[in-house]
Amino acid sequence: MAQPDAPIPQKPFKVCRLDAQDAAVYRDIRLEGLKNHPEAFGSSWEDESRKPDAWWAERLETSTVFGGWIDDSPLLGVAGFHAHTATKLRHKAVLWGMYVRIEGRGTGLAARLVQRVIEHARPLVEEICLTVVASNIAGKRLYSAAGFEPYGIERRALKIGEEYFDEVLMARPLREPCASAAPISIGD
Numbered sequence: 280m281a282q283p284d285a286p287i288p289q290k291p292f293k294v295c296r297l298d299a300q301d302a303a304v305y306r307d308i309r310l311e312g313l314k315n316h317p318e319a320f321g322s323s324w325e326d327e328s329r330k331p332d333a334w335w336a337e338r339l340e341t342s343t344v345f346g347g348w349i350d351d352s353p354l355l356g357v358a359g360f361h362a363h364t365a366t367k368l369r370h371k372a373v374l375w376g377m378y379v380r381i382e383g384r385g386t387g388l389a390a391r392l393v394q395r396v397i398e399h400a401r402p403l404v405e406e407i408c409l410t411v412v413a414s415n416i417a418g419k420r421l422y423s424a425a426g427f428e429p430y431g432i433e434r435r436a437l438k439i440g441e442e443y444f445d446e447v448l449m450a451r452p453l454r455e456p457c458a459s460a461a462p463i464s465i466g467d
């Protein structure tokens with residue numbers, strides 16, 4: 280006789296902000312991502328692998344980077360948040376440095392990290408932007424599922440060796456623009 284379906288156990292994810300004490304594990308995962316997926320990031324392994332330990336600690340003190348774990352795993356994923364500080368840009372922030380190790384892929388951890396960045400951003404800015412290389416199907420699906428919408432393409436955004444990569448620009452509004460925002464008019 281068929282048994283009733285057992286409830287699917289929820290993965291025990293842990294997502295929290297990294298600090299200077301996490302510098303060594305953050306360096307490892309960040310350099311792994313840069314090395315294995317050079318087209319996925321504007322930064323390069325060649326530049327960041329030369330940085331001293333103090334640089335990594337300082338990055339975690341001055342930037343907001345969330346880390347993700349499953350059960351008692353090592354660090355499996357990271358996602359960064361950067362709010363612009365210039366007066367005319369500070370209504371916007373950037374989601375950057377998204378990376379999930381192979382062992383954490385397909386688990387939902389990536390979506391949890393994106394959601395954590397959105398929660399963090401909500402009281403601080405009106406919109407989060409990001410760029411994703413046009414060939415990155417998993418990345419584009421991940422961001423679309425979290426409410427990001429494409430608004431443009433930057434042709435030849437990255438050049439690695441002699442190869443160019445286009446990037447899709449995506450944004451997720453967090454609240455309605457205030458009344459003073461003028462409607463778009465082309466041709467003024």
Ligand SMILES: CC(C)(COP(=O)(O)OP(=O)(O)OC[C@H]1O[C@@H](n2cnc3c(N)ncnc32)[C@H](O)[C@@H]1OP(=O)(O)O)[C@@H](O)C(=O)NCCC(=O)NCCS
Nearest residue numbers: 316319377378379383384385389410411416417418420421
């Ligand atoms: C991008 C990344 C964070 C996504 O994490 P993930 O755990 O692979 O994400 P998910 O498994 O939740 O997959 C997201 C979506 O893409 C789909 N997908 C995953 N891999 C895919 C593949 N190779 N081809 C097509 N679709 C794929 C999934 O089915 C899912 O779609 P769905 O929600 O409609 O089912 C991860 O793949 C990664 O770190 N990649 C390398 C670095 C990178 O690209 N960073 C992003 C920089 S913008």
